[in-house]
Amino acid sequence: MTALLEVSDLYKTFGSGEAETRVLRGLSLTLAAGEMAALLGPSGSGKSTLLTILGTLMKPTSGRYEMLGRDLVAADDRALTEFRNLHIGFVFQFHNLLPDFTALENVVFPTAVREGRETAEARARGRELLVRMGLEARVDFPSTKLSGGQKQRVAVARALMNRPELVLADEPTGNLDRDSAMQVMELIAEINRDEGTTFLISTHDEKIAGLCRRQVVVGDGLVTG
Amino acid sequence: MLYALKIATRYLTASKAQTALLVLGVAVGVFIFIFMSALIGGLAEFILSRTVGDISHVTIEAEDRDPDILIAPGGALLAVIERGRTRQATLAEAATWVPLIEAVPGVVAVSPQIGGAGFLTRGAQVAQVSVTGLEPGRESAILNLGGYMVEGSERLGSGTILLGRRLADDLSLRLGQTVRLQSSGGVATVLTLGGIYDTGNGMIDASGVFVGLPTARTLFALPQGVTRIEIRLSDLNAADTTALRIRALTGLDAVPWTDGAEQLMEALDAQAQTGYFLKSFALITIVIGVASALLLSTYRRRPEIGIMRAMGAGRGFVIFVFVTQGALIGLLGGLFGAAMGYLALLPFPSRDAFEPGTLPMDITQGSYGLAITLTVIGAILASILPARAAARVDPVTAIGQ
Numbered sequence: 001m002t003a004l005l006e007v008s009d010l011y012k013t014f015g016s017g018e019a020e021t022r023v024l025r026g027l028s029l030t031l032a033a034g035e036m037a038a039l040l041g042p043s044g045s046g047k048s049t050l051l052t053i054l055g056t057l058m059k060p061t062s063g064r065y066e067m068l069g070r071d072l073v074a075a076d077d078r079a080l081t082e083f084r085n086l087h088i089g090f091v092f093q094f095h096n097l098l099p100d101f102t103a104l105e106n107v108v109f110p111t112a113v114r115e116g117r118e119t120a121e122a123r124a125r126g127r128e129l130l131v132r133m134g135l136e137a138r139v140d141f142p143s144t145k146l147s148g149g150q151k152q153r154v155a156v157a158r159a160l161m162n163r164p165e166l167v168l169a170d171e172p173t174g175n176l177d178r179d180s181a182m183q184v185m186e187l188i189a190e191i192n193r194d195e196g197t198t199f200l201i202s203t204h205d206e207k208i209a210g211l212c213r214r215q216v217v218v219g220d221g222l223v224t225g
Numbered sequence: 226m227l228y229a230l231k232i233a234t235r236y237l238t239a240s241k242a243q244t245a246l247l248v249l250g251v252a253v254g255v256f257i258f259i260f261m262s263a264l265i266g267g268l269a270e271f272i273l274s275r276t277v278g279d280i281s282h283v284t285i286e287a288e289d290r291d292p293d294i295l296i297a298p299g300g301a302l303l304a305v306i307e308r309g310r311t312r313q314a315t316l317a318e319a320a321t322w323v324p325l326i327e328a329v330p331g332v333v334a335v336s337p338q339i340g341g342a343g344f345l346t347r348g349a350q351v352a353q354v355s356v357t358g359l360e361p362g363r364e365s366a367i368l369n370l371g372g373y374m375v376e377g378s379e380r381l382g383s384g385t386i387l388l389g390r391r392l393a394d395d396l397s398l399r400l401g402q403t404v405r406l407q408s409s410g411g412v413a414t415v416l417t418l419g420g421i422y423d424t425g426n427g428m429i430d431a432s433g434v435f436v437g438l439p440t441a442r443t444l445f446a447l448p449q450g451v452t453r454i455e456i457r458l459s460d461l462n463a464a465d466t467t468a469l470r471i472r473a474l475t476g477l478d479a480v481p482w483t484d485g486a487e488q489l490m491e492a493l494d495a496q497a498q499t500g501y502f503l504k505s506f507a508l509i510t511i512v513i514g515v516a517s518a519l520l521l522s523t524y525r526r527r528p529e530i531g532i533m534r535a536m537g538a539g540r541g542f543v544i545f546v547f548v549t550q551g552a553l554i555g556l557l558g559g560l561f562g563a564a565m566g567y568l569a570l571l572p573f574p575s576r577d578a579f580e581p582g583t584l585p586m587d588i589t590q591g592s593y594g595l596a597i598t599l600t601v602i603g604a605i606l607a608s609i610l611p612a613r614a615a616a617r618v619d620p621v622t623a624i625g626q
Contacts, residue, residue: 101235117231
């Protein structure tokens with residue numbers, strides 16, 4: 001399989017002087033296109049920082065990060081914003097939906113913000129994704145009126161809206177009950193299998209990690225397994 | 226950027242009470258702006274109409290001849306013949322100029338006149354008067370004599386004279402009675418009182434008299450020409466430019482009313498400046514109000530801004546959302562405030578129907594369009610700082626909140 005992204009010798013340091021904290025200490029990782037990998041590790045091991053850097057929301061202190069052949073360390077904010085919109089999807093632990101918008105409006109956001117308006121095609125794609133997530137009856141519901149599991153499924157649909165090559169999920173089931181968590185994971189696995197979307201899922205849950213074909217263990221700022 | 230507009234609108238409609246309060250605050254500022262514009266503008270118009278509304282806006286007077294002098298062959302001045310006290314200079318070609326001046330844009334009426342001093346005698350009573358000879362049919366061209374008549378008519382027929390109420394009372398004159406008018410040159414005639422006016426101006430009512438132009442020619446021995454031409458304009462404020470135009474057209478010394486009215490102009494300027502200050506304060510209040518409300522909104526929506534940024538919204542998009550919010554608040558507040566201002570001004574009498582004891586508001590001078598435009602611009606400027614703050618939100622920090 002071809003490599004979708006490759007990071008090497010990644011360092012990330014916060015603060016300076018006595019308050020300096022080195023979170024990543026020369027981490028290297030390669031993800032192949034179509035992989036479904038779990039990112040494991042104790043709290044403070046650098047999982048979230050790694051996901052943030054991979055998601056182009058933060059730059060490393062040093063190191064190399066390439067995705068789809070693009071050097072993402074050298075790119076400026078505008079280029080990273082555009083790249084993120086087109087190629088990376090996010091699923092957060094606390095769904096992070098826009099509260100004043102409906103489920104469908106949340107899902108189509110990544111496309112609408114790029115095209116400057118909500119096109120009929122985008123709305124059709126968003127509706128199709130919500131149906132796939134089992135939310136056909138909640139399409140036009142205000143996002144604040146959805147249950148926790150429903151919100152997280154809307155968040156997954158939003159992450160897939162622009163057909164990104166990579167979806168980064170930070171504890172996507174951490175805030176859900178067991179049934180809802182399994183539903184969300186089954187959906188992710190189905191999309192990975194059917195569409196070849198690459199997933200990197202940060203989790204503390206061994207059971208969730210077991211649903212992934214690869215486990216990446218991070219400890220002390222390095223990939224340890 | 227339709228999508229940014231949609232998000233801005235959604236943010237405003239999501240917090241209806243907050244938005245309504247904000248719009249109301251802006252509207253009050255606009256209301257004050259409009260109210261002050263109508264008051265200051267109305268007051269200025271009122272003062273002008275009461276002070277210079279009934280006088281000539283542009284006056285042409287014949288230039289006095291230089292005094293005759295006698296110079297010796299060596300250049301020494303031997304004698305100077307002093308100018309007489311009574312104005313002798315005349316505009317001999319007035320009949321030629323009048324139609325030309327009437328054709329100048331902005332000129333409403335032209336009144337060729339003969340003016341001079343005289344004595345009004347009735348029995349043993351004598352009053353010194355200022356005599357103005359008016360062309361029959363143009364009696365109300367400058368001073369609205371027709372509007373001020375309290376008895377009789379303003380029509381100046383042959384042998385007719387018009388007096389002010391105070392003068393008529395002083396001489397115990399009634400309509401139809403006769404009176405003797407003698408010019409300063411000693412020519413006298415007996416005239417019939419055809420009308421009594423009350424202008425409210427003490428000088429005119431107590432010592433001004435009006436006669437027909439033919440009568441004035443006899444009294445002041447001017448078989449042709451006039452001593453001055455008075456011109457009324459549709460726009461008082463255009464007097465300077467119109468006077469220049471008439472000067473260029475006729476070569477005559479046309480003088481606008483503003484010459485010699487410096488104190489009045491200074492007073493009006495000071496009044497206008499006061500108005501600008503008050504209106505500026507209203508605008509500053511609007512800008513501060515919008516800026517603080519949007520800053521609060523930016524702070525409250527930091528997590529959402531972080532999410533948008535994570536989903537691929539650029540900084541420009543975020544700025545546009547918040548600037549659009551500011552513009553919408555300004556537009557809504559501007560329209561609402563302008564409507565409130567208009568409705569509040571409706572009960573006030575028009576400038577022409579002004580009554581003592583009320584404010585001389587001029588509903589037409591509310592500057593509605595200007596108020597709305599400045600408010601929208603002010604609100605947009607006010608939203609730039611919050612919008613830039615929003616665009617600088619770090620998505621990682623914001624989402625982690």
